[in-house]
Amino acid sequence: MAKEYVGEFEEVVLTLVAALQDDAYGAAIAEELETRLKRSVNLSAVHVTLYRLEDKGLIKSAMGGATQQRGGRRKRIYTITSAGLAMLKALKETRVELWKLVPQLKMS
Amino acid sequence: MEVGTPVKNELMKDLWAIRILRWFCPAHLLEEIEGDLLQKFAHDVKLFGERKARRRLLWNVIRFFRPGILLRNKLVLNFRQMDILQNYWKVAVRVLTRSKVFVAIILFGLSVSLTACILIADYTRFELSYDKFFANSKSIYRLQHNRFIDNQLLYKKAMNFPEVGIALQEYFPEVKSVARLFPVSTNIEPVFVATTSDGERISFSEPDSFLADNTFCQIFDLKFIYGDRATALNGESKVILSSSTAMRYFKRLDVVGEVLTSSIGMGAFTITGVFEDLPGNSHFKFDMLQSWFNVYEERSLFTWDGFYTYVLFDSPEDMQRVSARLSDFAKSYTGEYYKTRPGASSQFELQPLEGIHLDSHLEGELQPNGNRRIVYGLFVVAIFIMVIAVINYVNLSTSRALQRIKEMGIRKTIGSTAIQLSAQFLMESMILITVSIGMALTAAWLLMPWFNTSFESQITLQLYQQPMFWLTLVGVALLVSVLGGFYPVFVLTRLNPREALKGMLVKHQRPRLQTGLVTIQFSISLILITGTFVLFRQIEFMQNKDLGFGIARKLVVKVLPGVSEEMDSVFNIRLNSVKSEVAMNGISLQATVSSSIPGRKNEWRGSTRVTGAASDEVVRCNLTRVDEKFLETFDLYLLAGRNYSSSLGNQSSVIVTAETVKQLKLGTPEEALGTKIELFGTREIIGVVESFHEAGLHDPLFPSAYITGAGYMKFLTLSLNGENLPEKIDQIKKIWQVHFPDKPFQYFFLNDFFNKQYQSDILMNRSVSVFSWVAIVIACLGLFSLSLHTIHRKTKEIGIKKILGAGVGYLTRELCSHFMTPIGVGAIISLPLSYYLVDWWLAQYAYRIDISAILFVGPFLLLVMIGFATVVFQSLRASRKNPVESLKWE
Numbered sequence: 001m002a003k004e005y006v007g008e009f010e011e012v013v014l015t016l017v018a019a020l021q022d023d024a025y026g027a028a029i030a031e032e033l034e035t036r037l038k039r040s041v042n043l044s045a046v047h048v049t050l051y052r053l054e055d056k057g058l059i060k061s062a063m064g065g066a067t068q069q070r071g072g073r074r075k076r077i078y079t080i081t082s083a084g085l086a087m088l089k090a091l092k093e094t095r096v097e098l099w100k101l102v103p104q105l106k107m108s
Numbered sequence: 109m110e111v112g113t114p115v116k117n118e119l120m121k122d123l124w125a126i127r128i129l130r131w132f133c134p135a136h137l138l139e140e141i142e143g144d145l146l147q148k149f150a151h152d153v154k155l156f157g158e159r160k161a162r163r164r165l166l167w168n169v170i171r172f173f174r175p176g177i178l179l180r181n182k183l184v185l186n187f188r189q190m191d192i193l194q195n196y197w198k199v200a201v202r203v204l205t206r207s208k209v210f211v212a213i214i215l216f217g218l219s220v221s222l223t224a225c226i227l228i229a230d231y232t233r234f235e236l237s238y239d240k241f242f243a244n245s246k247s248i249y250r251l252q253h254n255r256f257i258d259n260q261l262l263y264k265k266a267m268n269f270p271e272v273g274i275a276l277q278e279y280f281p282e283v284k285s286v287a288r289l290f291p292v293s294t295n296i297e298p299v300f301v302a303t304t305s306d307g308e309r310i311s312f313s314e315p316d317s318f319l320a321d322n323t324f325c326q327i328f329d330l331k332f333i334y335g336d337r338a339t340a341l342n343g344e345s346k347v348i349l350s351s352s353t354a355m356r357y358f359k360r361l362d363v364v365g366e367v368l369t370s371s372i373g374m375g376a377f378t379i380t381g382v383f384e385d386l387p388g389n390s391h392f393k394f395d396m397l398q399s400w401f402n403v404y405e406e407r408s409l410f411t412w413d414g415f416y417t418y419v420l421f422d423s424p425e426d427m428q429r430v431s432a433r434l435s436d437f438a439k440s441y442t443g444e445y446y447k448t449r450p451g452a453s454s455q456f457e458l459q460p461l462e463g464i465h466l467d468s469h470l471e472g473e474l475q476p477n478g479n480r481r482i483v484y485g486l487f488v489v490a491i492f493i494m495v496i497a498v499i500n501y502v503n504l505s506t507s508r509a510l511q512r513i514k515e516m517g518i519r520k521t522i523g524s525t526a527i528q529l530s531a532q533f534l535m536e537s538m539i540l541i542t543v544s545i546g547m548a549l550t551a552a553w554l555l556m557p558w559f560n561t562s563f564e565s566q567i568t569l570q571l572y573q574q575p576m577f578w579l580t581l582v583g584v585a586l587l588v589s590v591l592g593g594f595y596p597v598f599v600l601t602r603l604n605p606r607e608a609l610k611g612m613l614v615k616h617q618r619p620r621l622q623t624g625l626v627t628i629q630f631s632i633s634l635i636l637i638t639g640t641f642v643l644f645r646q647i648e649f650m651q652n653k654d655l656g657f658g659i660a661r662k663l664v665v666k667v668l669p670g671v672s673e674e675m676d677s678v679f680n681i682r683l684n685s686v687k688s689e690v691a692m693n694g695i696s697l698q699a700t701v702s703s704s705i706p707g708r709k710n711e712w713r714g715s716t717r718v719t720g721a722a723s724d725e726v727v728r729c730n731l732t733r734v735d736e737k738f739l740e741t742f743d744l745y746l747l748a749g750r751n752y753s754s755s756l757g758n759q760s761s762v763i764v765t766a767e768t769v770k771q772l773k774l775g776t777p778e779e780a781l782g783t784k785i786e787l788f789g790t791r792e793i794i795g796v797v798e799s800f801h802e803a804g805l806h807d808p809l810f811p812s813a814y815i816t817g818a819g820y821m822k823f824l825t826l827s828l829n830g831e832n833l834p835e836k837i838d839q840i841k842k843i844w845q846v847h848f849p850d851k852p853f854q855y856f857f858l859n860d861f862f863n864k865q866y867q868s869d870i871l872m873n874r875s876v877s878v879f880s881w882v883a884i885v886i887a888c889l890g891l892f893s894l895s896l897h898t899i900h901r902k903t904k905e906i907g908i909k910k911i912l913g914a915g916v917g918y919l920t921r922e923l924c925s926h927f928m929t930p931i932g933v934g935a936i937i938s939l940p941l942s943y944y945l946v947d948w949w950l951a952q953y954a955y956r957i958d959i960s961a962i963l964f965v966g967p968f969l970l971l972v973m974i975g976f977a978t979v980v981f982q983s984l985r986a987s988r989k990n991p992v993e994s995l996k997w998e
Binding site: 025026027030042043044045047048051052063066069070071073074075076 | 137139140141142143144145146147148150168171172174176177180
């Protein structure tokens with residue numbers, strides 16, 4: 001999967017899909033992004049990114065249950081695929097590798 | 109994730125932002141997106157209140173309007189269709205590039221025929237557009253005069269009495285406006301002199317100048333560049349010029365206020381306006397209009413019908429009402445005059461302006477008019493050509509499709525539907541047609557100047573600006589592609605793939621459809637060749653027929669006499685000195701001065717009868733004033749009696765033609781001598797000349813009479829001898845300028861002038877022959893490629909026959925005979941049709957060639973030869989091939 005390029009926002013969303021597990025759907029991910037990363041995102045951006053990740057085969061989706069507050073609409077629950085997980089790991093490892101190259105300076 | 113109390117369900121209903129979302133969001137994503145949006149909305153309602161939440165919702169919905177979402181709309185499916193289209197395109201391009209000869213023939217045929225069609229269509233549009241550019245064109249009518257004598261129609265004329273229009277307007281309140289036009293140049297060709305700013309004097313003769321009522325510019329909206337249209341012709345001695353005329357005299361356009369002086373004694377005219385030159389599609393052709401002055405006398409009111417009268421109505425109903433009561437008007441207006449003339453009467457008719465060019469063929473037309481039959485005839489030729497080209501196309505694509513049976517079989521096996529197979533063929537058709545249309549549009553545009561000079565037309569391809577034209581073109585493209593693709597689709601899609609893969613099917617089928625179509629092509633071609641041939645023979649006949657007078661080496665100089673100038677003795681002396689000096693210097697054998705010349709449409713006609721006879725013996729005849737040299741100069745043959753001995757003192761003598769004698773029922777020419785007839789007084793016939801074709805061979809012989817006397821001497825004809833004409837013309841010019849320094853030297857040769865009247869025949873012949881050749885070439889190309897295909901298919905058969913002992917001669921004969929059948933059958937079909945057409949066409953000539961077998965056999969032989977030449981070469985090549993190669997061929 002190394003040839004497939006994943007952008008920064010895509011990486012964040014992918015990580016959140018992996019983290020939220022059974023509760024990973026559009027609105028929830030957007031909310032997590034806002035509360036945890038203090039990043040103001042638009043719902044549509046999250047959706048588009050999810051679809052793109054799905055096209056790349058990094059996540060897969062299935063329709064989940066409906067709730068009252070959603071006006072009876074079902075959620076689309078995303079789960080990370082093994083390709084997605086491998087991609088995340090690879091990303092993390094490269095980052096660690098690169099980090100090791102940086103001279104360990106004291107933080108003042 | 110915090111979620112507060114559930115928002116009430118009714119709040120969630122009827123959110124129009126969601127409806128917007130539904131409109132653009134892909135169906136399979138809609139539910140979850142809606143859900144997420146609603147969840148967010150519920151959250152917002154709690155945080156910010158309902159109104160703000162609604163705004164936020166709308167904003168969020170709008171944010172979903174982005175490519176990442178929109179492009180997921182069914183586009184997956186579209187991409188697949190695009191793939192198929194792309195595949196069709198690829199296959200089509202491969203197929204087309206593989207068979208270059210086929211493509212070249214198709215493209216050539218279609219584009220050439222389309223070019224011809226476009227040019228002819230634009231020509232037709234031009235001919236049908238005459239005078240429609242005038243804003244009132246639909247409500248303008250010309251008053252036509254029909255004169256009856258002895259209760260029989262004497263003539264129908266485009267011109268009318270001088271004051272009939274004025275009376276018409278008084279009689280009918282429905283008539284909105286009336287304007288007269290008087291062609292000054294029929295009697296005297298006016299010459300004008302302008303003095304330019306540098307004091308130079310420039311003079312021109314103005315054959316296309318008219319007197320016009322001041323209402324003329326109100327009825328006809330001439331496009332004024334300078335001056336005021338409404339008032340330009342008010343008052344005396346005003347003149348308006350066309351822009352090119354203004355340029356001619358002054359080399360600029362703003363010439364309002366300048367003065368043109370008539371050098372022939374009509375006085376000085378102030379220029380009050382300059383209008384844009386009339387476009388070519390007008391029955392008018394004038395360079396200048398002078399304001400009205402009285403040219404007629406009281407006596408002329410019911411005798412002189414020399415005035416064009418145009419009437420403007422408010423509505424078609426008004427025109428209908430007036431038209432219905434015109435005979436009442438004629439009775440009340442002319443009743444008094446005709447009371448003493450029993451049997452004689454005048455009737456009037458209203459001709460619609462827009463119809464004048466194509467439908468009016470009266471006496472005294474402003475210009476030779478067009479002919480609706482020629483216009484439609486050419487259009488039919490265009491359609492013929494198109495039919496031939498389309499037949500070619502259908503034939504070729506059919507025979508080609510039959511070679512692709514295997515491909516179709518494979519496609520079917522893989523799972524192509526009938527529609528998909530058809531689409532493949534239609535795609536190829538469309539490519540070919542689109543390319544040919546493009547080529548035709550360019551070619552028509554490039555050929556337009558050539559077309560205009562060859563056929564003396566003035567088309568500008570305005571068709572390209574009309575949406576209807578493009579719609580028609582698209583229609584033609586669709587029709588032709590469907591026709592071209594129809595047969596292959598019809599046959600191939602119903603194929604059993606198993607048989608198709610074996611490539612069998614069609615080999616057993618004889619191409620009946622193709623043979624039939626080729627037959628049609630050849631009958632059409634044959635009709636066209638026959639038409640061309642007959643036209644050619646007729647023109648040749650007219651140009652070579654003995655006219656009864658000499659037209660070779662006759663130089664005609666326009667005398668351009670002024671108003672009363674010809675009564676002037678100085679003028680006559682000068683004219684005589686020109687004559688004698690020219691003769692003295694040995695430039696000219698004979699010289700004569702006359703009011704008209706043979707071959708010119710003589711506008712001076714009169715009625716005559718034998719003195720003392722009843723009035724029903726009236727004969728109309730052409731009148732020409734001549735001098736004593738007239739007969740000699742034009743080589744006219746005197747049947748009986750004598751010529752004038754001098755041009756003076758012959759007030760009671762007349763020379764007539766044999767035709768006049770015949771129509772007056774005076775017996776033989778000798779018997780006619782001495783008879784007294786009424787023609788401007790009583791005159792005695794002193795000589796009878798043989799009738800000659802004064803007005804060409806379109807019309808039957810018309811009676812003519814020749815008298816002497818002063819007046820209207822418009823032409824000086826010199827019979828030249830020897831070589832070196834340019835030098836002689838120069839000498840004559842010098843002599844002319846010595847005696848008439850103020851008059852321009854304008855001359856022409858009689859034979860050029862005379863043959864001009866056949867111009868429309870020559871043009872017709874030229875256009876028909878050009879387009880016939882186009883048709884024949886396309887038809888032959890069709891035959892060529894068809895034979896190419898057939899021989900291709902028969903390669904193996906030829907090889908086997910050869911091995912079994914067939915000779916080259918035998919094989920060639922056999923192959924050729926195969927193609928000769930459609931030509932033969934085509935000839936038989938076309939024969940009655942062409943006979944009918946030829947008969948119809950020749951009927952319009954008073955003197956015509958006889959319809960003989962050669963007119964039909966000649967073209968037939970020609971066609972057989974062309975067809976044979978097309979086929980024989982390939983047949984020969986195929987039969988000479990080494991059978992080893994033929995048999996290897998698959």
